[in-house]
Amino acid sequence: MVDHRTETELISDCVHCGFCLPACPTYRSWGAEADSPRGRIDLMKGLHEGAIELTDTVVAHFDRCLGCMGCVTACPSGVRYDLLIESTRAKIDAQHPREPADRGLREMIFALFPYPARLKVLAWPLFFYAKSGLQALVRASGVLALLPPRIAAMAKIAPPLSLADMRATLPPYTAARGTKRGTVALIAGCVQRVFFPNVNAATIRVLSAEGYDVIVPGDQGCCGALSLHVGRDGEAHAFARALVERFGDLDGIDAVIINAAGCGSTLKQYAELIEGDRAERFAAKVKDVSEFLADVGSVAERRPLPMRVAYHDACHLAHAQRIRQAPRTLLAGIPGLEIVEIPDADQCCGSAGVYNLLEPAAAAEIGARKAANVASTRPDVLASANPGCTLQIQSILADKGCKVVTAHPVELLDAALR
Numbered sequence: 001m002v003d004h005r006t007e008t009e010l011i012s013d014c015v016h017c018g019f020c021l022p023a024c025p026t027y028r029s030w031g032a033e034a035d036s037p038r039g040r041i042d043l044m045k046g047l048h049e050g051a052i053e054l055t056d057t058v059v060a061h062f063d064r065c066l067g068c069m070g071c072v073t074a075c076p077s078g079v080r081y082d083l084l085i086e087s088t089r090a091k092i093d094a095q096h097p098r099e100p101a102d103r104g105l106r107e108m109i110f111a112l113f114p115y116p117a118r119l120k121v122l123a124w125p126l127f128f129y130a131k132s133g134l135q136a137l138v139r140a141s142g143v144l145a146l147l148p149p150r151i152a153a154m155a156k157i158a159p160p161l162s163l164a165d166m167r168a169t170l171p172p173y174t175a176a177r178g179t180k181r182g183t184v185a186l187i188a189g190c191v192q193r194v195f196f197p198n199v200n201a202a203t204i205r206v207l208s209a210e211g212y213d214v215i216v217p218g219d220q221g222c223c224g225a226l227s228l229h230v231g232r233d234g235e236a237h238a239f240a241r242a243l244v245e246r247f248g249d250l251d252g253i254d255a256v257i258i259n260a261a262g263c264g265s266t267l268k269q270y271a272e273l274i275e276g277d278r279a280e281r282f283a284a285k286v287k288d289v290s291e292f293l294a295d296v297g298s299v300a301e302r303r304p305l306p307m308r309v310a311y312h313d314a315c316h317l318a319h320a321q322r323i324r325q326a327p328r329t330l331l332a333g334i335p336g337l338e339i340v341e342i343p344d345a346d347q348c349c350g351s352a353g354v355y356n357l358l359e360p361a362a363a364a365e366i367g368a369r370k371a372a373n374v375a376s377t378r379p380d381v382l383a384s385a386n387p388g389c390t391l392q393i394q395s396i397l398a399d400k401g402c403k404v405v406t407a408h409p410v411e412l413l414d415a416a417l418r
């Protein structure tokens with residue numbers, strides 16, 4: 001719990017008005033009160049007062065929550081559902097024994113995803129899986145439908161990697177081009193670093209073109225976001241402490257830049273998650289790349305990119321960090337680029353960290369709504385500021401035989417600057 005108020009006080013903020021219900025993807029899917037924010041808060045109250053127990057059924061209602069924070073921005077009473085679900089998940093993790101298969105999958109995910117070096121090892125078989133044509137064959141054959149849903153979800157979501165992706169490395173230092181305006185440090189991310197190295201490369205080029213020296217501290221570990229979002233608090237705090245130490249005192253650094261929305265919201269919480277001046281200084285300097293670039297304004301000349309771009313609001317950018325305008329401002333600054341708004345833009349795509357691996361059926365249902373909305377805009381490119389969203393929407397559209405080019409907004413900006 002990262003708030004000075006007690007859980008009872010946070011729960012009592014809810015006045016049961018129900019304004020959050022239409023904003024909640026799981027309530028929209030099933031119309032069940034216990035799968036709505038209000039219903040889940042009632043369950044939390046029951047648990048807190050000892051009126052109910054952490055049974056499998058109760059835990060399932062919390063497991064089915066995406067943690068998308070759509071309810072947080074929809075709530076007129078300012079209920080901190082984000083803090084409540086975090087503390088509830090930590091409680092579940094500490095107190096509720098899970099089935100061996102469920103436990104095994106979770107352990108496997110968390111032995112892999114927060115470790116870029118291990119992900120890199122996994123990336124090679126994925127590269128050959130995609131390159132050999134086996135991935136397309138498996139998708140087309142329908143064999144995935146015969147596999148256990150969680151295994152099928154992993155096989156589906158596997159990103160197509162190129163040899164250049166596999167060989168990509170990040171320069172520890174890149175000098176500003178033109179007149180220097182400052183110095184920033186880049187968080188490389190885990191999934192971003194291994195599966196979307198182009199996004200980091202584009203981020204560095206754009207920052208340099210805008211007059212910033214870019215430092216990428218080596219041996220960066222995970223930021224702890226994935227662990228925090230499923231209640232593995234101890235692990236999340238250890239990752240956070242190690243990352244803050246790795247970045248040091250940040251003397252002479254104007255901002256710590258992150259280009260993955262899910263990581264950014266956790267990095268901004270560090271001052272509350274872990275103690276110490278360094279953590280406070282670090283958190284205060286964290287900026288999403290779009291937020292930073294929109295704040296400092298552009299100096300580099302943009303060339304035209306005539307294309308229709310559907311911009312997808314990642315939940316951890318729009319709801320958790322309340323950043324909606326900055327990426328749109330950056331894209332709108334590219335001559336010839338037309339931004340098209342996706343209907344029902346506030347709804348989650350179903351990716352939600354590792355939700356689409358742990359709750360594949362719910363994620364597929366929620367993702368199908370998002371994919372249909374994206375397809376309805378007939379974009380040339382889908383732009384998303386979170387790697388999980390990109391993989392999720394791309395995979396669902398591919399299932400429907402609809403290929404869409406995806407890019408991080410910073411990659412489009414990079415293309416316009418080159």
Ligand code: SF4
Pocket residue numbers: 013014015016017018019020021037038071074075076077078079
């Ligand atoms: S969480 Fe907010 S919007 Fe939802 S029922 Fe409670 S007070 Fe109303």
Ligand code: SF4
Pocket residue numbers: 023024025026027035036037040064065066067068069070071072081
């Ligand atoms: S975080 Fe998202 S899924 Fe969970 S209760 Fe809120 S709106 Fe619903």
